[in-house]
Amino acid sequence: MTRPIRVLALALSTAVLATTSACKRETREFRGYPPSANPGSVVQDVPLAPGPRQPEVTARSPYEHNAYAVSEGKRLFGWYNCSGCHSHGGGGMGPPLMDDEWIYGSQPENIFETIAEGRPNGMPAFGGRIGNDDIWKLVAYVRSLSALDVPQDVRGGRDDHMQYKQPEQEENPTRPKRSTLPPAATQP
């Protein structure tokens, strides 16, 4: 009877090692900081200018590989009425988020800045109103809409809802195009 147990123990420990890579995907942190506790902006303010550029970032996106955070991002996307303009990612009054065009850049820092600082022609600034943590979750979700670097097993499945688009996990990864400037940005 001892040998089976030894074999079992060996196999168990190997499997544990093999699956620890899943940790990042499955971690769940329930309490972020409230908006009032934001330790300053993570993106340094620079003179407002159109077009993609590299923001001076002091924090990295923490949630690109975390399934729970991406799903929280999806929930917040609904709660903060992002759909009102971006319509579940398909675009309406605001630009679509599922395609490969990124007016202000597709990197997490770019999107963070877009949400935190707002953009001309209607995108409000959410920084200071919602927690930085929530913004990063929204960033991760927005990037999962077009499967940008967010792995397949981290992106969400179908909603318990009418289906307005295919689930994020079935999206094929896109390559972000370098975008032309929007008309609004050329005519201040």
Add this chain to the structure above:
Amino acid sequence: MSAPRTVYDASALPEVVYGSKSLAFWGTLGFMVVEGTTLAILASSYVFLWSNFDRWPPAGTSPPSLLVPTISMLFLLASNLPARQLAKAARAKDLRACKRWLVACTLCSAGWIVLRLLEFRSLNTRWDDNAYGSAVWALAFAHFTLLAVEMAETLLFTLVFLTGHAEEKHFPDIVDDVVYWVFVTVVWVPCWFLLFVLPRLI
């Protein structure tokens, strides 16, 4: 052990027996119950979900076409003719006839697969369209896996026989394989009725 004892001498009992006398028959029966239950559960789910809809198939989805599925179902039933011949040959331990009918049955089962693939295209819905599509696809696909398994098993027997590896114990195994064959072909008839005929009647 030196004292004289009554014994039952088993040495004259046969080694190769058919039908319900053989172990494999009971194993096959067990797995038929399992697979039958699986199909029954999927069929019940189909009916359960039906009650959530005013129209079935739901508005905007055209009902599945009847032609290919019916041809496929009739072909499934017709394929029992060669299978029956195969069972007969196996019971008669006729090696040559077994080879002949095994090839015929393998071709038939390949025909099932081709027809079923065409049938998927005539369902007129996708599994992720709505609950109707999911239920239809689940039942059709679950049965498809049974067809694939039966095709694989028949193919394996065919290869064993054609390459001259056949043993006497394979004859009852072939008879059991035909029992399973009858099961996978006949069990589709109520499923076919449920998926393709009943929604048109109601």
Add this chain to the structure above:
Amino acid sequence: MKREAEVPRSALHADPAEDARDLRRLERTWSPERGLWGWLTSVDHKSIARRYVATALVSFVLAGINALVMRVQLARPESHVLGPDAYNQYFTTHGTAMMFLFAVPIMEAVGIYFVPLMVGTRNVAFPRLNALGYWTFLVATIFLWASFYANVGPDAGWTAYVPLSGPQFSPGKRVDTWAQMITFTEVSALIGAVEIITTAFKQRAPGMSLNRIPLFVWAEVVTAFMILFAMSTIATASMMLAMDRLIGTHFFNPAEGGDALLWQHLFWFFGHPEVYIIFIPATGMVSAMLPAFTRRPVFGYTAIVLSLIGTGFIGFGLWVHHMFATAVPWLGSSFFTASSVMIAVPSGIQVLCWIATVWDGRPRLATPMLFILGFLVLFVIGGLTGVMIASVPFDLQMHDTFFVVAHFHYVLIGGAVFPLFGAFYYWFPKVTGRMLGERLGKWNFWLFFAGMNVTFFPMHFLGLLGMPRRVYTYSPDLGWGPLNMTATVGAFVIALSVLVFFANVARSLARGAPAGDDPWGADSLEWATASPPPPYNFRYPPVVQGRAALWSRTPDAPVVTGLRTDKPEILMTTLLDAEPESRHVHPQPTIWPLVTAIGLSVLLLSLIYTPWGLIWGAAAVSIGLIGWGWPDHHRGARLEERG
């Protein structure tokens, strides 16, 4: 046909030298190969069943540790041993492992060990499938625990209700771990069921007609039939859940015509029979042990058999009583209340038969008997609370409270784990050849009995006070602290009793008293052979002359001869009267079940991540099955030789 002309046959040889040679040949034919290879290729039902039991006990201990950690967390209000997320994984994995990796498989494993011995045959019906069943079960065990320790443990309750377990509210792969683990264990359980049914139907010793089958074998057969229907259902349901999560089907999405209640119906159509799948073998164990400790056959054989079968049928007709708190029609609720009360009848008949047996016999209070008496007390308490929550108005109050937790732990620990521990003490000598210590055994029993009541009895009150199950903490001003602290103390007493059990096992393996063939003076056939049984179980398959096979055996009882000793042959008999019918050559040890299990693991594990896993997995499984099915001819049985 070239058969049996000049091959030697086993017989009762007059010549002792020839007799010894024949025995050696039999031994060689049935023995597994040596070393690690022999361990990986063994198809002997006894070694596979031992592994099943050992693996299931690992899960029992690990899931028990989960329970202890949860009890520590709940001992005081607002404690921080576990956070909410960890707590969800702890209780889900505790329940899942206890049900799917411990209770069901260990009950089947005891059947896989003892059904062939009790019916007097040499192996189970399909030894290679049996090995495949074990390997898949092993993968399931490793998979669930590895996932749990890697923070991918399932966290939606062992019932995995949608929408919580659906794609929207359970991101990541935790619930997929649950769903696929279910598929693995169902494959293994279904295989075990087919084994047990076929063995009991076709391989019984001559003379063991249907009305002489030991009650334990009856119980295992009824269980196996329930498994065939119940486990197919949950395997289908968990596939539907996995498809909702992976390829976006809408079975459980109400907005697209799906239905969350469909999940509950399917789950409980399996889940309620599951309780009986665990409980019925336990009753069989009680019926198997009672004669040895009361010195009389069990009272009311026919009544018990009919009760077992009745339980098997009614068990499928009361699943909705788990769903009284959902919007099922009132008429339906009334029907299921009635059937839930009705199932108390066959269980009650069994209990009364056992009491009559003890009453009329000369009870001997050895450890197994203590566990039986403990079982009677605890199971009756659990049964009574069961009748209480079968009534809709009471259930609506108690639904998802600790009252329910108390109820099902009384039924499952009292009704199944107690007989199981009794059976460990009873059959350990047969399996290992050594007795377990009686002194430690009594400590084990009394600690378990006390701990069990101290842990779970207060939970009735907690439930009545309104404490919901599956909460990770509670507020101090609710006043639940003292009762919870009591329950936690009890949990550690149970843990202590389990430690005593393992100490007893270790001590006995090292220097236990030798058992001999039949230490208890019992009545069934497994005691007619050596302890531990030789690889071929019986030198000469016995012939049964009465219901209590050993007690009714005359000194010159006939045996079966004429089975070949140079091939693994078994005797097959007719279904009803067990008349000898044919001989069947069993397969040799083989590696292919293990290869097939690995292929199956590729199939199921890759299906968690991509639908294409179906294709790769089918290819991987095919490799195993081709190797399995391809004839090996080492006995020159080919019909045509190639020139």
